[in-house]
Amino acid sequence: MRPMSVVVTKVCDIFAWFMVVFGALIINNGHNTPGGGFQGGAVVATFLSFLLAAYGSRRVFAWVRENIFGFMACFGPLSFFVFGCLGFPHSFFFNSIAVPEGGQPISDWLPYAGTISLMDLSVGCGVVGALSMIILLMYKSIHMVETGEGMGGERGHDRFER
Amino acid sequence: MSRHLPAFLIMTPMLGAFLSPLAVMLGRTARNAVLVLFSLATLVISLGIVSATMGGNVLVYVMGGESYTLTMPSGMAYPVRIMFEIDGFNALMILCVAAATFAGALFSVAYMDRFSGWKRYMSLYFMMATGALGMCATGDLFNFFVFVEVSSIASFGLVAFWRDKPEAIEASFKYMLVSQIAAMLLLIALGALYGKYNALNMAAIASMARGGTLDKIVLALFVIVLAFKCGAFPMHTWMPDAYAEAPAGVTCLLVTVSQASFYGLIRICFSIFPGVGGAVVPWILIVLGCASMFFGVMMAVVQHEIKRLMGYHSISQVGYMLMAMGVGLLAAGGAEGVYGFKAMTGGIFHMVNYSVYKALLFLCAGALYYATGTRDLDRMGGLVRSMPWTAGMFVIAAAAISGLPPFNGFISKWMIYESSFAVHPALTAIAMITSVLTLASFAKVFQAAFLGPAKAALSGVREVPCAMLAGMAALTLFILLLTLFPSWFTSRLFDNAAHALLNHQGYVSAVMGGV
Numbered sequence: 001m002r003p004m005s006v007v008v009t010k011v012c013d014i015f016a017w018f019m020v021v022f023g024a025l026i027i028n029n030g031h032n033t034p035g036g037g038f039q040g041g042a043v044v045a046t047f048l049s050f051l052l053a054a055y056g057s058r059r060v061f062a063w064v065r066e067n068i069f070g071f072m073a074c075f076g077p078l079s080f081f082v083f084g085c086l087g088f089p090h091s092f093f094f095n096s097i098a099v100p101e102g103g104q105p106i107s108d109w110l111p112y113a114g115t116i117s118l119m120d121l122s123v124g125c126g127v128v129g130a131l132s133m134i135i136l137l138m139y140k141s142i143h144m145v146e147t148g149e150g151m152g153g154e155r156g157h158d159r160f161e162r
Numbered sequence: 163m164s165r166h167l168p169a170f171l172i173m174t175p176m177l178g179a180f181l182s183p184l185a186v187m188l189g190r191t192a193r194n195a196v197l198v199l200f201s202l203a204t205l206v207i208s209l210g211i212v213s214a215t216m217g218g219n220v221l222v223y224v225m226g227g228e229s230y231t232l233t234m235p236s237g238m239a240y241p242v243r244i245m246f247e248i249d250g251f252n253a254l255m256i257l258c259v260a261a262a263t264f265a266g267a268l269f270s271v272a273y274m275d276r277f278s279g280w281k282r283y284m285s286l287y288f289m290m291a292t293g294a295l296g297m298c299a300t301g302d303l304f305n306f307f308v309f310v311e312v313s314s315i316a317s318f319g320l321v322a323f324w325r326d327k328p329e330a331i332e333a334s335f336k337y338m339l340v341s342q343i344a345a346m347l348l349l350i351a352l353g354a355l356y357g358k359y360n361a362l363n364m365a366a367i368a369s370m371a372r373g374g375t376l377d378k379i380v381l382a383l384f385v386i387v388l389a390f391k392c393g394a395f396p397m398h399t400w401m402p403d404a405y406a407e408a409p410a411g412v413t414c415l416l417v418t419v420s421q422a423s424f425y426g427l428i429r430i431c432f433s434i435f436p437g438v439g440g441a442v443v444p445w446i447l448i449v450l451g452c453a454s455m456f457f458g459v460m461m462a463v464v465q466h467e468i469k470r471l472m473g474y475h476s477i478s479q480v481g482y483m484l485m486a487m488g489v490g491l492l493a494a495g496g497a498e499g500v501y502g503f504k505a506m507t508g509g510i511f512h513m514v515n516y517s518v519y520k521a522l523l524f525l526c527a528g529a530l531y532y533a534t535g536t537r538d539l540d541r542m543g544g545l546v547r548s549m550p551w552t553a554g555m556f557v558i559a560a561a562a563i564s565g566l567p568p569f570n571g572f573i574s575k576w577m578i579y580e581s582s583f584a585v586h587p588a589l590t591a592i593a594m595i596t597s598v599l600t601l602a603s604f605a606k607v608f609q610a611a612f613l614g615p616a617k618a619a620l621s622g623v624r625e626v627p628c629a630m631l632a633g634m635a636a637l638t639l640f641i642l643l644l645t646l647f648p649s650w651f652t653s654r655l656f657d658n659a660a661h662a663l664l665n666h667q668g669y670v671s672a673v674m675g676g677v
Contacts, residue, residue, distance in 0.1 A: 070183070077180040081173070092169040093226035093244070 037123025076126025247301030269633030402473030410528020451485030508577025
C-alpha cells in the first residue's frame with residue numbers, strides 16, 4: 001500500500017486521534033449508554049486502519065511494534081478475569097465494588113459502576129490489541145502478495161520438522 | 163466452595179487460555195506445566211460436579227447475582243442473568259469433555275513439541291474446551307449460542323493449524339461455512355423465541371412453551387442446526403475433513419465438541435420442548451440416526467486414509483445415539499415407557515463410550531502419523547513390533563467401537579438393540595449391520611497398519627514418547643473402567659442422567675422454584 005496525498009495524511013493526523021478519544025469514550029460509558037469494551041475497542045482499532053490507509057504499510061510497519069498489541073490482547077483478558085474474581089465469595093462477576101457487603105463503597109476513587117466499568121476497560125484493551133493485530137496481519141499479507149517479499153521463506157508452525 | 167464449581171469449570175480453561183502466551187514465553191517446562199495442570203484441574207472440577215449431581219441434584223449457578231432475574235426499580239423481573247444449570251445429564255457430558263481435554267493435552271505435549279506456534283495452539287485449545295464446557299453447562303440459550311461460537315471459532319483456527327497444507331485450509335473453510343450457516347439459523351431461532359417469550363433462559367422458556375406454531379418452527383431450526391453441528395447425515399460433510407486435518411490432540415477434543423452439540427439437541431427436545439411436534443420429532447431423530455449409522459459406516463469402509471476413515475465412523479456412531487434418543491423420546495411417554503427409558507440409558511452410555519473410545523482412536527491415529535509421517539494405510543504395515551503399546555491400546559478401542567463383548571461398546575449397543583426392537587425390528591437390523599461393518603472396517607485398519615511384514619521405509623520407526631502414551635493410557639483406563647463396572651456406572655450415572663432428562667418439571671423448578 002502506497003502513501004496517499006498530503007491532504008489525506010494531514011486529515012488523518014487530525015482525525016485519527018479523534019477516533020481514539022471517541023472509542024475511549026464508548027469504552028468508558030459502556031455501563032450507562034449503548035457501547036462498552038468491544039464496541040469502543042473496535043472504534044479505537046480503526047486508528048491503525050487510518051494510518052495504514054493514509055501513510056502506507058511500509059511507513060506504519062516501521063512505527064508500530066506488534067508485541068505491544070500482543071501484550072494488550074493478553075493483558076486485557078487477564079485483567080478481565082481478575083475483575084471477575086473480585087465477585088467471590090458471592091459469585092464470579094458479582095459487582096462487589098458497586099454492591100459491597102456492608103452497603104458502603106470500598107473506596108471513593110473507584111468507579112460507581114464498580115467492576116462493570118473496570119471490565120469494560122479490560123475488554124476494550126483486549127479488543128484494541130487483538131483487532132489491531134488482525135489489521136496488521138491482513139496488511140502484511142497484502143504487502144507480501146503485492147511485493148513477493150517473505151513469500152515461501154516462512155518458518156512457522158506449519159513446518160513438519162522430522 | 164463447592165457451590166462455585168460450575169464457575170470454576172469455565173474459569174479454569176479460560177485462565178489457561180489467557181495465561182498460555184505468557185507460559186510459552188517462559189519456556190518449555192512452564193508451557194507443558196500450564197497445558198497439563200490446567201486440563202487436569204478441569205478434569206478434577208468435572209469429577210466434583212458429577213459427584214455433586216448424583217442422586218438427582220441440580221446445580222444452579224448465577225453469574226453476577228443471587229437470582230436468575232434482574233429486578234428493575236418498577237418491580238418487573240427480567241430473566242437476563244448468565245446462568246449455569248447442571249443436572250445428571252450435562253454433568254456426564256462435562257466429564258467427557260474434561261477427560262478428552264486432559265488426554266489431548268497430555269498427548270499434545272510430545273506430539274506438538276517439534277512445531278512452533280504454541281501460543282496460538284494452547285490459547286485456542288483451552289478456548290475450545292471452554293466453549294464445549296460452556297455449551298454443556300449453560301442454562302441460557304443465548305449463552306449457549308455464545309459458547310457454540312467460542313468453540314467453533316477456536317476450532318477453525320486449530321483445524322487449519324498446519325496452514326501450509328491446502329487440505330487443512332480447505333477443511334477449516336468448509337467447517338467455517340457450515341458452522342456459520344448453522345450459527346445464523348440458531349440466531350434466528352433465538353430471536354424468534356425472545357420475541358415471543360421475552361426470555362432466553364432455558365427453564366423460563368420450558369415453563370412457558372405450549373407447542374404453538376412458532377415453537378414448532380424454532381424446534382425445527384434447532385434440530386437442523388444441532389444435527390449440522392453434531393455431524394448427522396446428510397449434514398456431515400465437514401466432519402471427516404476437519405477431523406482428518408486437525409492435529410490429533412485437537413481431534414480428540416473436537417469429538418467432544420460435536421458431542422456438546424448433540425447434548426444441546428437432546429436437551430432442547432427433552433427439557434425445553436418436550437412433546438412439541440408429537441411423534442414427528444422422535445421419528446426425525448430415528449431416521450437421521452439410521453441414515454447416519456448406515457451411510458457413515460459405508461463411507462468409512464472404503465477409506466484408505468486412517469483419520470478420514472475414523473471421521474466417517476464418527477458419523478456412524480452419532481447415528482446410534484440419535485436413534486437411541488429418538489426411540490427414548492418416542493416411547494418414554496407411551497405404553498413402551500420401560501423401553502424408552504432403556505433406550506435413553508443406552509444412548510447416554512453410548513455417548514460416554516463414543517467420547518472416550520473415539521478420542522482414543524484419534525490419538526492412536528495421531529501416534530501412527532507421528533511415528534511414520536503418513537496417514538495412508540497402504541503405506542503402513544507390521545507396526546505391532548515397533549509400536550506394541552499403541553497397537554494394544556488401538557485394539558482395545560477398536561474392539562469397544564465395534565461392539566465386541568465384553569467391552570463397553572457392546573453393553574451400550576445391546577441396550578440400544580433391545581429397546582429399538584420394541585419400536586421396529588428394522589431399526590435393530592440396521593444397527594447390527596452397522597456394527598458388523600464397523601468391525602470389518604477396524605479389522606482392516608489393524609491388519610493394514612499393525613500386521614503383515616514390516617515396510618522397509620518404516621524400519622526406523624519407534625514407539626511414540628511417554629507423554630503421548632500417557633494421554634492414550636488415560637482414555638484406555640476409562641474404557642476398561644466402563645467395561646469392568648458397567649452396572650455401577652449405569653445405576654449411579656446413566657440412569658440418573660436419563661431420569662434427569664425425563665424430569666422436565668424438575669429442570670424447570672430448579673430455577674423457577676416450583677412453577
